[in-house]
Amino acid sequence: MPALIPFAAREPISEGRRYALALLACVAALAVALPLREVLDLANTVMLFLLAVVLVASRLGRGPAVIASLGSVALFDFFFVPPRFSFEVSHGQYLVTFAVMLAVSLIVGQLTAGLRSQARDAERREQATRALYDLAKVLAGAMSPAQVELAVRAFMATHLGARLWLLLPAPDDTLTPVTLAAGPLAALDLQMARMAVDGGLAVESGATDAPGFRRHFLPLSGSTRGRSVLVASMPDSASGDLPLLEALASLVATAVERLYFVDAAQSAQLEAESERLRSAILSALSHDVRTPLTALYGLADSLVLTRPPLPADAQETAEAIRDQALRMNGMVGNLLDMARLQAGRVSLRKEWQPLEEVVGASLQLLGRAMDGHPVQVSGLGELPLVHFDAVLLERVFCNLFENAAKYAPPDTPILLAAQAGSEFVDVQVTSGGPGFPADSLSRVFDLFERGAVEAPVVGMGVGLAICRSIIEAHGGTIRAFNPPGGGGSVAFTLPLGTPPAIEPEPPEPEGGP
Template sequence: MENNASLLDESPERITPKQGWVLTILACVGTTIIATPLLGYLDLANIVMLFLLTVLLVAVKLGRNAAILASILSVLLFDIFFVPPRFSLAVSNIQYLVTFAVMLVTALITAHLAAGLRQRARESQSREKRTQALYQFARELAGTLTTEQVVEISRSFIKTQLNAQSAVLMPHPENERLMVVSSSESPLLEMHLAQVALKSGQLVRSDEVGGMGYAPLYLPLRASMRIRGVLAIRFADDVAEPSSETTSLLETLASLIAVAVERLHYVDVAQASEVKMLTERLRSSILSALSHDLRTPLTAMVGLADSLFLIKPALPATALETAQALHEQADRLAGLVGNLLDMARLNAGEVTLRREWQPLEEVVGAGIKLLGSALASHPVKVELPRDLPLLEFDAVLIERVLCNLLENAAKYSPDGTPLLLAAEQEMDVVRVSISDHGPGFPAKRRDDLFKMFVRGESESGKPGTGLGLAICKAIVEAHGGTITADNRPDGGACVSFTLPKGVPPVVEEELA
């Protein structure tokens, strides 16, 4: 800090009360000595003005108590040395009593007004000093890059300006337990009081623990969104009890610290979001490039495997089995590459929806027929209400969603168990659900099921790459819907997604 003067030094003066009284007596005596030779040249009224001037100067320089003393001394000295009979307190003319009274009242009023003006000037200087110190403090906080820097600047400011020890406590991100940030030179802390300040958002003070050597003052770091932590303060033993102004200053400091900590928090959040976005963009670019380059040779491999069955004379049975295995694996790998490419395009926003108003049952029937042999051991029960409205969607993409969900349900369900595909209207959406009788989703991984390369059972022997649900989520959200996964109460899994109803066009009946 550039300004090393303590904000607790309210008075810039170094004159003690006793010294002020001595100076007051000397000022009044000096005025008497100066005015005595002038008695033959000045009226008594002008002599009174000299004493009033002395009272005014004493009030401005030494304060109210010294000015009251100067008022009384001025009246006494004026009476003794200038009012006949001189050198006694006797008064020859009763009118001088009125003069004394007026002189005393005028001196006291002058002293009061001058001392009040002096006090207000000192308070103004003190406020200006505090404002400059807070401005410098806020400017230094604005340049911080880490929370540790904020704590160190705050500790130095409080130590220099308030002659106090301080500590900043912030809650742990996992268990909300308060932890001391940069514990060097921190006072003893009563963690229960700090926790109360954090929970209540109010200043907590305990002089009892302060007498035991602990920090007695705990101020919440209240920012715009939430309470970011607690500021603990312990004043030095030789510092008087903090005034209301000092407490107000500490609350302002706590607010500035909270704003700085919150700013750093959102900077970290923004940087993490940017890194995550760039990572996703890079991953999508790599997936797109690899998928595009692999699709052509894989298509060729599938074609070559098929051509082995057309060779005349026919190949031996073992060779045909190898050709069949080659065809299946190449076809599976081609599907994986296709999923990767679709996922990359969906993430990049390069897929244009071909929305059309159409009935949902047509897409459901096409999807079940397309799966064919994959659903051979799993009968599909379809429950679609008769009053289901027309929906606006891309038939190819929604068919892809239904196929992925039905294929997953069949893959993880025991043979012979049925699958249920149902739809129902809910407010402004239509919810489509696919249920099975399999083992369901692991509770610990349910929140990550729709991320890329995440599978419900990571150690499962079932073939898969963890892209199916991620593709479904991207397609459904592109249509303005939502998708969720849950376990059924009677066993099995249920994945449901919604599609907005919208306002379908009016179909005019043809005239006969």
């Protein structure tokens, strides 16, 4: 980190000492002028005292310059104007001389002091700009919020004699200090910081742990992360440095936002790489496992259908092998579908068709998996034609019915309700049982999410993820919830659209052909 130059390099001179030096300057001018009183006329002697006033104004300020002006007039009158060594004036013209001398001294002193003040302000601004530039270079290379706070804290301690805390939002939106190197923060400080964030304006508090200090709470505004706060405990004597503190807050806000974007970019890149790897693994496993599974299912089915039939024990074993191979083949099919959907390689083949036919095909495909769970349908036959991909929507109903049958108690029905709205068709599948865990309702459509960790039901947690991908590809929405009557429900919508008009068939002529 570059060395930072303090703004105030000179030690300040006390007020009494400044006035004493002003009087000493007048005495020094007198010491120079006395030996030359026989050589110089009064006009040139006045110039020596004016020079002393200018020097005092340029070095000590306005107040000492006024004292120097008054002292110069008094010494000039006492030592040089006849009658000497008294304050009497022998001629009226000297009164004009005194008045002009005093006026010129005051004007020159004030102008010189003003130029001195402006020069010091310019020097201070230049030092502040250079220091902020050096700090900006340090913040540009910071790799964490802790490094940002360390650099800014060093800047504050060096230039403003202040302490600093950087508060960033936690995942629950509470403001948390990056470090407590500057000391702990009280609950009141955190409340003041929250007020600054909510109001979007700087807040000042006089309640500090040291007398003569105030705490300033500055919200760090940014395009995405505007919930951070800079807390500075500054002495009252540094109240003129508030614009510098605001500039510092802008630098910190830029640094914090840069770190946010870096983290977001890294997270997005890591997530994209993970998704690509996961899709590649799913696709490879699905293709490589499906071929032997198909062969295993065919062999087991051949054993079941052998004539004459196998002994009872062998027949039961062959049926178990066939059923498990079929279930495993369904899981692999789900994995393959999920890999295709995530890779975006599935094109929708939409047609205008009745939803009732797809539901019937799905139940027929599931076969014995729905034993003991009759499906009760309401409103399905009253729906208009819907524009969808029948193969993909059949997969949705298969997954929903299969999930409902897995988790529903034995011999309980599964309810399918459908109705047409103004813009969408609403479909809801409801089953009995415990329903979805309340803490995982927002995650049930995530890949490999199975609700309860210790769930005894066989599955991989990809069925609902496939349903969401297919429904969203159709322009609809899907959600899961637990109805008040118990059990679990999954509801989805499909765009209704405007189905094509169906022309009625012409009536057959009477009497036949």
